[in-house]
Every structure is written in C-alpha cells, then in structure tokens.
Amino acid sequence: MRKITIITGASSGMGAEFARQIANDTESSEIWLFARNKEKLDSVKEEIDKKAGLPQIKCVPMNLSGKEGVALFKTFLATEKISGAFEIDLLVNNAGFGTYGEFATTPLEKELEMIDLNCTSLTGLCGAALPYLHKNSSIINVASLAAFLPLGNFAVYAATKAYVLSFSVALAAELKDKGIKVSALCPGSVSTDFANVASNGARKEVLHGKDPVAVVAHCLKKAKKGKRIILWAKKWKFTAFMSRFIGRYLGARYTYKYNKRPSEWS
Numbered sequence: 159m160r161k162i163t164i165i166t167g168a169s170s171g172m173g174a175e176f177a178r179q180i181a182n183d184t185e186s187s188e189i190w191l192f193a194r195n196k197e198k199l200d201s202v203k204e205e206i207d208k209k210a211g212l213p214q215i216k217c218v219p220m221n222l223s224g225k226e227g228v229a230l231f232k233t234f235l236a237t238e239k240i241s242g243a244f245e246i247d248l249l250v251n252n253a254g255f256g257t258y259g260e261f262a263t264t265p266l267e268k269e270l271e272m273i274d275l276n277c278t279s280l281t282g283l284c285g286a287a288l289p290y291l292h293k294n295s296s297i298i299n300v301a302s303l304a305a306f307l308p309l310g311n312f313a314v315y316a317a318t319k320a321y322v323l324s325f326s327v328a329l330a331a332e333l334k335d336k337g338i339k340v341s342a343l344c345p346g347s348v349s350t351d352f353a354n355v356a357s358n359g360a361r362k363e364v365l366h367g368k369d370p371v372a373v374v375a376h377c378l379k380k381a382k383k384g385k386r387i388i389l390w391a392k393k394w395k396f397t398a399f400m401s402r403f404i405g406r407y408l409g410a411r412y413t414y415k416y417n418k419r420p421s422e423w424s
C-alpha cells in the first residue's frame with residue numbers, strides 16, 4: 159500500500175518548507191505537491207531529489223480554488239487509486255492568500271476568490287481526503303493569528319482564517335475517535351511571498367516576518383503530538399490569549415484606524 163503526504167501551496171513559502179522538512183522525516187513513500195506554478199513546484203522537487211533515500215516527490219500543478227478545484231482534486235485521487243491503492247498519512251492544507259486594504263477598495267472578485275481558496279477548497283480537500291485517511295493520519299490546516307480577531311484592512315482574510323480555525327477544531331473533535339489528528343497552525347507574520355501577493359506588489363516583504371523554517375519545524379513537532387491549535391512565537395501566543403479580552407469591534411476598529419496595509423489594487 160502506498161503511503162502518501164499531500165501538501166498544498168507547496169510552490170513557495172511555508173508550503174515549500176513543509177515539503178523540505180516532511181521529506182526528511184516521514185514514513186510516507188510519496189509526497190504529492192500541489193500548487194498552480196509548475197516551474198516552482200519542479201524546483202522544490204529538484205531540491206529534495208538531490209538527497210538520496212527520501213520519498214518520491216510528485217508535482218501536481220493544479221488550481222485548487224473553489225468547488226472546481228475540489229472536483230479536480232477528487233478526480234486526481236480517484237485516478238491515482240486506479241494506478242495503485244494508497245492511504246493518506248498527512249494532508250497539509252496550506253494554499254491560501256490574503257488581500258491588504260479596505261474592503262470597499264479591494265476588488266470584490268479577489269475577495270471571493272480568497273473565500274473560494276481559503277475556505278471552500280480547504281474544506282473540500284478535507285472531505286475528499288477523508289476516505290483515504292486511517293488511524294494515526296493527520297491533517298494540518300494553515301489558519302493564521304488573524305483568526306482570533308476581526309481585522310480592519312484585512313476583513314475578509316481574517317474572517318476566512320477564523321473559519322479555518324473553527325472548522326479545524328470541530329473536525330478534530332469529530333475525528334478523534336477514529337484516531338485522526340487535526341491541527342490548525344496559526345502563525346503571525348512569516349517571511350514568504352504573502353505580503354507581495356496580498357498587496358499586489360505594493361509591499362514586497364512581510365513586515366517583521368519570522369523564519370518559515372522555525373515555524374514549520376515547530377508546527378510539525380506539535381502536530382505529531384496532536385496539538386489542535388499551534389502558535390509559535392511568544393508574541394503570537396500573547397496576542398491570541400489577549401484577543402479573548404479585546405472586544406471584536408474594538409479590535410476591528412483599532413486595526414482599521416492604525417494598521418494601514420499598503421496595496422495597489424485598482
């Protein structure tokens with residue numbers, strides 16, 4: 159039986175880092191990397207393939223967004239099943255993006271696309287993967303520190319990540335008796351391409367971003383132990399804790415007023 163790890167959004171940032179670290183420490187025989195950009199996926203694969211004795215890496219260029227993305231993913235799994243039975247050890251639902259700026263000034267299409275990827279696709283992939291999961295399988299859903307409070311200038315993104323966090327914890331409760339672990343990773347700022355995408359090029363780097371290597375290493379260690387909500391930096395833990403005492407409206411109003419996020423949406 160083939161044993162599979164699936165990582166979405168593996169062409170850059172934290173997803174690529176998940177691929178590198180999991181390849182070095184996994185019982186899976188194959189790792190399947192999903193994202194849209196084939197060249198970037200191939201270069202992550204090449205990097206991993208240079209080391210001997212690691213699992214087989216398969217790149218799957220695919221737009222996972224929305225119901226269409228979920229349908230493509232399901233078809234992919236069904237086709238793989240025909241060429242040989244497999245079970246999924248680990249699903250890392252990492253693909254996602256944000257948009258910086260006031261809701262009124264960011265393109266509505268982009269905001270809806272974000273919901274399609276961050277929520278619909280993540281939910282659909284969990285559902286599609288379920289029949290292939292087994293006792294001791296895990297799901298890691300990448301949420302965000304933004305999940306803990308409504309945020310001005312980041313309204314839809316924070317809402318999508320609140321959804322991911324809520325869904326993941328409930329799924330963890332439902333799958334516990336089957337021996338399947340579900341974790342939500344809730345990082346603050348991490349140095350990836352995130353800001354560049356979210357600002358449409360207006361901010362190239364994530365401000366005060368932490369090293370993705372450390373964030374992913376911590377996540378994998380905690381997910382193995384079945385930690386349901388994973389935070390890393392002390393500052394992130396403090397923020398998540400304090401969010402219980404800050405009113406939702408106050409949090410949103412404060413960030414709207416004082417946390418402007420540059421963007422070049424037109």
Ligand SMILES: NC(=O)c1ccc[n+]([C@@H]2O[C@H](COP(=O)([O-])OP(=O)(O)OC[C@H]3O[C@@H](n4cnc5c(N)ncnc54)[C@H](OP(=O)(O)O)[C@@H]3O)[C@@H](O)[C@H]2O)c1
Nearest residue numbers: 167169170171172193194195222254302347348350351352
């Ligand atoms: N960086 C941060 O500060 C931060 C903080 C908290 C949470 N997060 C979350 O961390 C996750 C990873 O983001 P990142 O920071 O590593 O940013 P990133 O470097 O921009 O990576 C995003 C990944 O998602 C993939 N992706 C985007 N749209 C896709 C689609 N329609 N179908 C398939 N794959 C798609 C991208 O690949 P392609 O473009 O090749 O498709 C890329 O591999 C996201 O869920 C993000 O919300 C990031």
